[in-house]
Amino acid sequence: MNKEKLLHKLQAFFDPAQKRKKRHIEELKKILRKLKKKEQKITGKIEQADDDCLKKLYQTELEIIRLQRKKGIDVLQQLREHKGSSD
Amino acid sequence: MPKALLFVVILLLSYGFWLSDEFKGIAMGISIFLFGMLSLEQGFKAFTGGMLERILQKTTDTTWKSLSFGIVSTMLMQSSTLVSIITISFLSAGLLDLIAGIGIIFGANLGSTTGAWLIAGLGLKVKISAYAMPMLVFGVLCSFQNNKQLKGIGYILTGLGFLFLGIHYMKESFETFENTIKLADYAIPGLKGLLIYTLVGIIATMIMQSSHATLVLIITALSVHQITYDNALALAIGSNIGTTFTAVIGSLSANVQGKRLAGAHLLFNLLTGIIALIFIREFIIAVDMINAALGIAAADNTLKLATFHSLFNLVGVVIMLPFMNHLAALLEKIFVEKRPNLFRPKYLNSSATGFPETVVESVRLESIHLYEHGIHIILHTFGLRKRNLSDQSDLKQLIEHNNGPVEYDIDAGYEKRIKGIYSAIIAFISQANFTWEMKQSSKLTWLRDANRMLVEAIKDTKHLQKNWGRSRTSKNQATRDEYKKIAYQIVLLIQQIEKFRQEIAENELPLLSLDVLKVSIEDEDMQMNRSIDTLIRERKITPETGSSLINDSTYMYNIKKNLIKTAETLFVHDNANTMRIEQQLALNEAEIKEIVQAVDAPITDNL
Numbered sequence: 001m002n003k004e005k006l007l008h009k010l011q012a013f014f015d016p017a018q019k020r021k022k023r024h025i026e027e028l029k030k031i032l033r034k035l036k037k038k039e040q041k042i043t044g045k046i047e048q049a050d051d052d053c054l055k056k057l058y059q060t061e062l063e064i065i066r067l068q069r070k071k072g073i074d075v076l077q078q079l080r081e082h083k084g085s086s087d
Numbered sequence: 088m089p090k091a092l093l094f095v096v097i098l099l100l101s102y103g104f105w106l107s108d109e110f111k112g113i114a115m116g117i118s119i120f121l122f123g124m125l126s127l128e129q130g131f132k133a134f135t136g137g138m139l140e141r142i143l144q145k146t147t148d149t150t151w152k153s154l155s156f157g158i159v160s161t162m163l164m165q166s167s168t169l170v171s172i173i174t175i176s177f178l179s180a181g182l183l184d185l186i187a188g189i190g191i192i193f194g195a196n197l198g199s200t201t202g203a204w205l206i207a208g209l210g211l212k213v214k215i216s217a218y219a220m221p222m223l224v225f226g227v228l229c230s231f232q233n234n235k236q237l238k239g240i241g242y243i244l245t246g247l248g249f250l251f252l253g254i255h256y257m258k259e260s261f262e263t264f265e266n267t268i269k270l271a272d273y274a275i276p277g278l279k280g281l282l283i284y285t286l287v288g289i290i291a292t293m294i295m296q297s298s299h300a301t302l303v304l305i306i307t308a309l310s311v312h313q314i315t316y317d318n319a320l321a322l323a324i325g326s327n328i329g330t331t332f333t334a335v336i337g338s339l340s341a342n343v344q345g346k347r348l349a350g351a352h353l354l355f356n357l358l359t360g361i362i363a364l365i366f367i368r369e370f371i372i373a374v375d376m377i378n379a380a381l382g383i384a385a386a387d388n389t390l391k392l393a394t395f396h397s398l399f400n401l402v403g404v405v406i407m408l409p410f411m412n413h414l415a416a417l418l419e420k421i422f423v424e425k426r427p428n429l430f431r432p433k434y435l436n437s438s439a440t441g442f443p444e445t446v447v448e449s450v451r452l453e454s455i456h457l458y459e460h461g462i463h464i465i466l467h468t469f470g471l472r473k474r475n476l477s478d479q480s481d482l483k484q485l486i487e488h489n490n491g492p493v494e495y496d497i498d499a500g501y502e503k504r505i506k507g508i509y510s511a512i513i514a515f516i517s518q519a520n521f522t523w524e525m526k527q528s529s530k531l532t533w534l535r536d537a538n539r540m541l542v543e544a545i546k547d548t549k550h551l552q553k554n555w556g557r558s559r560t561s562k563n564q565a566t567r568d569e570y571k572k573i574a575y576q577i578v579l580l581i582q583q584i585e586k587f588r589q590e591i592a593e594n595e596l597p598l599l600s601l602d603v604l605k606v607s608i609e610d611e612d613m614q615m616n617r618s619i620d621t622l623i624r625e626r627k628i629t630p631e632t633g634s635s636l637i638n639d640s641t642y643m644y645n646i647k648k649n650l651i652k653t654a655e656t657l658f659v660h661d662n663a664n665t666m667r668i669e670q671q672l673a674l675n676e677a678e679i680k681e682i683v684q685a686v687d688a689p690i691t692d693n694l
Contacts, residue, residue, distance in 0.1 A: 028668050034595050035672075060610075060686045064602050067682065068672045075671055 025079050028072060035069045096294060112260030113304070120253025120300050124166060126226075127246030131164045133239025150411065153187040154404070157194020165299065167199040171334050171352065175345040176445040179436055181452060185344065185415045189351045193404050193411075196327075196355065200397040202299045203323075206254060206306050207389035216255035222248035257307045275318065281364060284318045288325020298330035302396070306389050316388045320367065323396050328360045342436045347418040354414065359403030370399060430503055432456070432511040446519050447530045453512050454534050454541075455657050460504035461541045462581055465548050465646070467495040469555070469574040476582045486575050494556070497549040505545065512538055537656035540649035547649070548577075551642040554635050565627040569619065569636050573643045576611055580604065580647050584654045597659045598669035601651065605674065608647045609683045615640045 011018075042062045049055045103110040142156070161167045174191045177183040183191075222244045229241025275283055292301045302323065309319045331353040363370060374394045375385065383390045407414065434452040439445040466472060470489045475482070516531050551573070558570035583604055591597050619640065623633040659666065674682070 024668070027665060031596065031599075031665065031668055031672065035599070038596070056686065060606060060682065061603050063682050063685060064606055064674065065599075067674060067678055068599055068602065071674075072668075072672045 021079060021082070025076065028076050028079070032069060032072045032076065035065055035072065039065045039069065092294075109260045109263050112263070113257055116253045116255070116257030116260060116307075117295065117300055117304060118253070119249050119256060120303055121295060121297060123246045123249030123251075123253055124297055124299060125246070126242050126249060127164070128166050128169045130239045130242030130244075130246055131166070131169060133235055133242065150186065150190045150408070153190030154194040154197075154408075157191040157196075158198040159194075160191075161195040161198025162201045165199075165202055165205075167195040167330065168297070168334070170195040170198075171348075173442065175334075175348055176439050176442050178344040178348055179342050179439045179445070179449070181344075181434070182445065182448055185347055185351075185418065186411055188344075188348045189411055189415060192348060192352050193355060193407065196352075196359075196400050197397070197404055199298065199330075200393070200400050203302050203306065203393035203396045204390075206303050207310075207393040214255075216252060219248045219251035219255065222251065254303055254307065257304060258310070261307050261311045261313055276315075280318055281321045281367065284321035285325040285328070285360070285364065288322035288327075289329040290325075291322075292326045292329025293332040298326040301326035301329065306392060309392060310389050316391065319388070319392050320371070320395055321364075323392060324360045324363045324399070327363075327396075327400070328356050331356045343422045343424045345436075346422045347415075350418045350421060351414060354418075355403060355407055358407065359399060362402060362406065363399040370395060374398060430460075430507055432508050432515075435511055435515045440515075440518065446515075447534070450512060450516060450531060450534045451657060453508065453515075454538050457505065457508045457512065457538060458541055458653060458657055460508065461545055461653075464495070464497060464500045464504060464545055465577065465581065467500070468497060468548050468552050469578060470495075471578060476578075476585050482578050482582060483575060486571050486578065495552075497545065497552060501545060501549075505542065509538060509542060533656045537653045541653045544646045544649040544653070547642040547646045551639050551646070554639050563628060563632070565622050566632055566636075569615075569622070569628075570639070572615070572618075573639060576615075577643055577646055580608070580650060584650065584658075587654065588658050591658055596669060598655065598666060598673055601655055601659070602674045602679070604651055606679050606682050606686075608644065608651065609679050610686065611647075612640065612644045613683060613687075615643070 039062065042058050042065065046055055046058045046062065049058060100114060103114070157170060161170050164170065171192060174183065174188050174195075178185065178188045226241050226244030226246070226248055229237050230245060232238055232241065288301060288305075291304070292298050295301060305314070305319050305322045305326070308314045309316065314322070331349070334349045334352045374391050377394055377398065378385070378387075378391055381394075383394070432453055433456050434449045436449075439449040463473065466475070469486065471482075471485060475485055513535065516535055519531060555570050555574060558566050561567050587594070587597070587601070587604075594600055616637065619628075619633055619636050622628045622636075623630055628636070
């Protein structure tokens with residue numbers, strides 16, 4: 001490992017803000033995975049539902065989850081960009 | 088301390104000061120030592136803004152863990168009183184159960200015996216006054232800093248400095264005291280001496296409210312042979328019993344849980360003391376054997392006393408540990424939880440005000456209590472009960488067939504069920520110290536807002552009640568149906584919130600799942616307004632009735648929005664880290680409207 005890389009690693013180790021950001025990214029990824037799972041589950045429910053009303057209900061839930069995921073992905077990208085620029 | 092007793096103590100001390108300079112020196116040493124204890128407690132309190140509480144919550148799920156927490160925390164802080172107070176606060180706020188609390192108290196008793204080792208092993212062997220001076224200088228310097236942690240360290244250093252200085256003065260005064268009066272001449276041998284000195288130990292600790300101070304006094308007196316070893320043992324037993332006095336006094340303002348814990352403390356120390364008194368000879372032999380094994384000189388009475396103190400407390404823990412559940416059951420029988428007055432605060436008591444976490448949890452629990460009352464009022468307004476919310480009940484049918492007179496007096500309900508608790512919550516929050524970490528302060532602000540929104544929901548229900556009541560006797564079917572729809576949608580949301588509450592433990596993303604309910608509120612509002620427009624256009628209702636319906640549907644919309652916001656604050660509260668991220672992903676008003684526009688169809692089927 002060259003000196004510059006080692007210095008960066010050490011800097012990251014001692015920088016609490018950097019650590020917090022890393023933890024934030026990990027937590028966010030976990031939530032996004034859960035949302036993805038939820039999305040797949042509801043898609044399955046829509047396919048199986050006979051009742052139009054129920055289908056619509058699931059459709060709304062699906063839209064909500066998709067929007068939440070989109071927001072999450074945007075936040076993740078911003079965090080990664082920020083992390084990259086501060087590195 | 089009662090005023091009469093304080094007066095007697097002051098008189099006796101003054102007489103003693105007049106009689107002897109050495110006595111004055113000893114009393115000054117004790118005072119400095121006690122001041123050091125206060126400063127040490129103050130210092131550790133600076134670190135109780137989260138860290139200590141987090142450790143306490145995570146490390147008390149098993150008996151061994153709670154016992155270890157009691158031992159380690161008391162060993163580090165050298166104050167079983169502070170540990171007891173924190174435990175009582177947590178117990179009162181419902182963050183700990185009684186068994187865990189008893190475990191901590193047992194551990195704290197054992198942990199506090201390390202104080203005797205420190206004094207006997209370090210305090211008397213090393214010239215500790217030399218360490219006291221720099222500690223005081225650095226301590227005072229740090230305590231002037233604005234940084235909370237540095238201030239805390241400052242208080243701890245000052246506390247330790249004063250403790251050392253107090254021990255030094257006591258030791259010096261006892262040494263010169265030896266030249267004038269020999270207290271050992273007043274030693275009482277045998278059983279009589281044992282009982283009398285135990286009583287003296289109890290009284291001395293009750294007055295000083297610190298077993299540490301009594302112990303340091305005993306150890307320093309013993310080190311200069313002012314008291315005999317046998318009498319010192321009795322004094323140590325007495326100090327162990329006397330220390331419960333502080334906990335009992337502290338529990339007077341606590342709720343029944345706090346009283347139970349103080350009861351456990353008293354029973355443990357009393358029983359341990361009795362065992363030590365009965366088997367004193369056996370203990371003395373055991374102490375000699377242990378000290379010989381540890382390589383401690385047979386003539387070193389101070390370390391022998393420290394061993395005795397640890398040993399009899401350890402024996403107490405070993406004997407009592409298997410009976411912890413029985414002890415808890417006995418205490419629950421002695422201190423019976425009174426059937427709480429439904430209309431009074433249940434969780435707000437002064438013992439919970441000491442620590443940020445307990446204040447927040449007490450306010451949250453009390454707010455849930457208030458929420459239950461609020462829901463009671465709203466449901467009764469529409470002629471329903473909480474039991475009607477179970478999944479089996481068909482709310483539509485219940486509302487459809489509920490044609491009897493419903494004249495619930497919301498004002499009386501508010502006065503009886505809401506006002507007292509709501510005012511108590513507001514008063515409790517305003518008493519809380521807002522210099523705490525921002526996190527706790529903002530949590531309290533959210534809780535206060537949640538309560539305000541609940542009250543607004545009740546007030547809007549009152550506005551809605553008048554027209555809803557009239558509609559029930561209306562000859563116009565469409566009017567009756569629209570008002571039934573309003574009642575149904577409110578009650579349905581309450582049912583959905585109840586379901587959400589029950590399933591919250593299994594819900595991986597509780598906050599985000601509430602977005603579904605938020606979207607449904609917006610969607611129903613849009614559908615409702617559309618339906619009213621159609622009814623007016625088709626002349627099924629008059630424009631006057633239409634305008635009333637529009638006003639009342641706005642009340643309904645506000646009730647639902649306020650209820651969902653209240654539920655969000657009250658029921659979604661665990662794991663702050665995940666919650667912060669969920670808050671980032673939760674939909675805002677504009678996004679909710681965007682979804683509603685996209686779907687544009689009723690989510691809950693109409694009546």
